[in-house]
Amino acid sequence: MTETNPLVRKLGAFVALSDAELAVLASLHKRRRTFVAGRDLVHQGQSDQAAYILASGWACSYKLLEDGQRQIVDFQIPGDFLGLRSVLLHVSDHSIEPVTDIEVTEILVADLLDAFAQTPRLATAILWAASRDEAMVVEHLVDIGRRNATERMAHFLLELGARLALVGMGSKAGYACLLSQYLLADALGLSAVHVNRVLRQLREGGMVTFRDGFVAFDNYHQLADFAQFDPSYMDQRGPLLR
Amino acid sequence: MTETNPLVRKLGAFVALSDAELAVLASLHKRRRTFVAGRDLVHQGQSDQAAYILASGWACSYKLLEDGQRQIVDFQIPGDFLGLRSVLLHVSDHSIEPVTDIEVTEILVADLLDAFAQTPRLATAILWAASRDEAMVVEHLVDIGRRNATERMAHFLLELGARLALVGMGSKAGYACLLSQYLLADALGLSAVHVNRVLRQLREGGMVTFRDGFVAFDNYHQLADFAQFDPSYMDQRGPLLR
DNA sequence: CGTGAGGTTGACGATGATCAAAAAGTGTGG
DNA sequence: CCACACTTTTTGATCATCGTCAACCTCACG
Structure with a gap:
């Protein structure tokens, strides 16, 4: 127990x-x-x-x-x-x-x-x-199918943050993240080189900084807005138990 | 019953x-x-x-x-x-x-x-x-993330054919399919215009013809090879029931 | 016969891949 | 502590795929 x-x-x-x-x-x-x-x-x-x-x-x-x-x-x-x-x-x-x-x-x-x-x-x-x-997985599919590289990365980092927050491993400030840019590329359907460029864009846009194994949300609200992040699909109400 | x-x-x-x-x-x-x-x-x-x-x-x-x-x-x-x-x-x-x-x-x-x-x-x-x-859905994700437009279309048409064959609505010859090119585009993360071009390529390559509401596999084996289609993920063995 | 939806094609441009190279970190053994 | 190999990150230059815009065609339907 x-x-x-x-x-x-x-x-x-x-x-x-x-x-x-x-x-x-x-x-x-x-x-x-x-x-x-x-x-x-x-x-x-x-x-x-x-x-x-x-x-x-x-x-x-x-x-x-x-x-x-x-x-x-x-x-x-x-x-x-x-x-x-x-x-x-x-x-x-x-x-x-x-x-x-x-x-x-x-x-x-x-x-x-x-x-x-x-x-x-x-x-x-x-x-x-x-x-x-x-x-x-469905949201990931939408991510890859219909968002451009920058939105996709933003959305991904937000989603991962939300999931980690649920188990006490992250917050709206950020989270520890040991993923390499190669892993991100394979997850997002991008090349590793482009992942790097996209991360720079997001960093220079003042939205999120991924560096030294840590994702820091510099402006959570702006980022969520930019990525059209709507966490309702990971809604945490339990199943219909009777 | x-x-x-x-x-x-x-x-x-x-x-x-x-x-x-x-x-x-x-x-x-x-x-x-x-x-x-x-x-x-x-x-x-x-x-x-x-x-x-x-x-x-x-x-x-x-x-x-x-x-x-x-x-x-x-x-x-x-x-x-x-x-x-x-x-x-x-x-x-x-x-x-x-x-x-x-x-x-x-x-x-x-x-x-x-x-x-x-x-x-x-x-x-x-x-x-x-x-x-x-x-x-997972296979669809891979489709969109890592295959180019032509392979993606080929793979999609094969997968749909295999699913329809399971319920007696298709064969390796082809199947009736009322999807518009707009629907295909929204499913495959492409533009409708590009869907049209890709279908032409596949038709002119002698692999598959989608026309008048019917998908005709002109060369099933070549198409499956081209699309790297491996139907094992839709394997039809039942669950582990005891 | 007119209207609208879907299909087809071309021209152009943008997004992101590929190629190449250098810089920065990481771990290993000397 | 340093030399080294190796991985990861960073940046630039070039190229291809695919999206956008625009036009025209065909067909079904009222």
């Missing part, structure tokens, strides 16, 4: 789960494991692996094209699932790489599905969490 | 659901409703509406930016959910527009959640379906 369990904290903060349900949730966590930065946890095409909950550190999920380009789909921060979709679909459609050294707890799918049978509200909570993740 | 119910058909084809579970699933379908092309079913920001299963016709889900641009996130074809994420998250992060006149059956969330309690395997099946949808 430890509050230090990031999944329990995440779901528990937004879903009224009973003690019994929390106990089931906590019991899902098996082995604690660590992975070093840069070494994939999950490979595209791999099957039958476990899912994880990220306890500390950052990871990213991405897809590689045959010609070697890659697209980062999403970054995961503490409390997020890693590879849930992979296990549900039997085979992973993407790879997952730790951006920093990470700690995770393993979750066995069999246990998860058993837990659904015991506590259906938990199934709803997980479905809700998956929907939130999907909403994030 | 009519097989004409598209959701039952879709889930039933990949999940071993018992008669009792199928009955619960069928009982979810409430009113049958129709909507005319072009008039939104769901508006971005709207809350507390129902979810639907698409019975006939095509729809699309999209997001509007403040400056009037729009990004189509996905097209829905018969058997697909409409607005499931919207109800789980309380408030819709996107709009849904019928591309053609459509028929849907309404599903009340309360019923859906009750059904989870009765038949947890159903919850797993729905979670699996949601994961498949998410995998589709």
Whole structure:
């Protein structure tokens, strides 16, 4: 029942789960494991692996094209699932790489599905969490499809800040961020060179400064306005539990 | 237990659901409703509406930016959910527009959640379906982020064809497709003018002809090769049911 | 026959990629 | 502490892709 369990904290903060349900949730966590930065946890095409909950550190999920380009789909921060979709679909459609050294707890799918049978509200909570993740990917899609490079970067930095703020790792002042410009480029569908130029623009525009592993919002309101940032899609009301 | 119910058909084809579970699933379908092309079913920001299963016709889900641009996130074809994420998250992060006149059956969330309690395997099946949808969005994201306009169009036409083939509405020869070039543009993050040019290229390259409401694959293998199309992400094995 | 929606094509320009090179940090071993 | 290799950031120059503007065509429909 430890509050230090990031999944329990995440779901528990937004879903009224009973003690019994929390106990089931906590019991899902098996082995604690660590992975070093840069070494994939999950490979595209791999099957039958476990899912994880990220306890500390950052990871990213991405897809590689045959010609070697890659697209980062999403970054995961503490409390997020890693590879849930992979296990549900039997085979992973993407790879997952730790951006920093990470700690995770393993979750066995069999246990998860058993837990659904015991506590259906938990199934709803997980479905809700998956929907939130999907909403994030959708917003990322809009970002890449319809915003220019500068707006895209601005929007991305704001979104990441909002997500980090939810787990106490950021504020409207800024946040620690160890992503390289190459990672940003792969996430935003840009070249690393252009990422650098765009960051300079935003810095010189007095909106946000990304430097030395820290994102500092110099003018949060102006930035949010510029990026047309509307955080309602990450709305934090819990699922429709009855 | 009519097989004409598209959701039952879709889930039933990949999940071993018992008669009792199928009955619960069928009982979810409430009113049958129709909507005319072009008039939104769901508006971005709207809350507390129902979810639907698409019975006939095509729809699309999209997001509007403040400056009037729009990004189509996905097209829905018969058997697909409409607005499931919207109800789980309380408030819709996107709009849904019928591309053609459509028929849907309404599903009340309360019923859906009750059904989870009765038949947890159903919850797993729905979670699996949601994961498949998410995998589709992810592939779309990669499409827009890392493929050029021509590859993007090629990939999109192939993916749509594969999805339609699953519900008996297409083959490797081609499929009926009533999407306008404007819709394609909004889906692929291109301008309508460029969509036209790209379609010409693909036609003159002898790979695919989109004309008069029909997509004809002139050389399926060459097209799939050109687009680096790997359909494994829409893999059709069912969820991990126990 | 007129109107409007969708499709087609050309000319031009802007956004962002690519190529190239240098500067600044980071970690390693001597 | 320094030399080094290596990664990451920074900047400039050039080029290609794709958007914008504009015009015209076709077709369906009233």
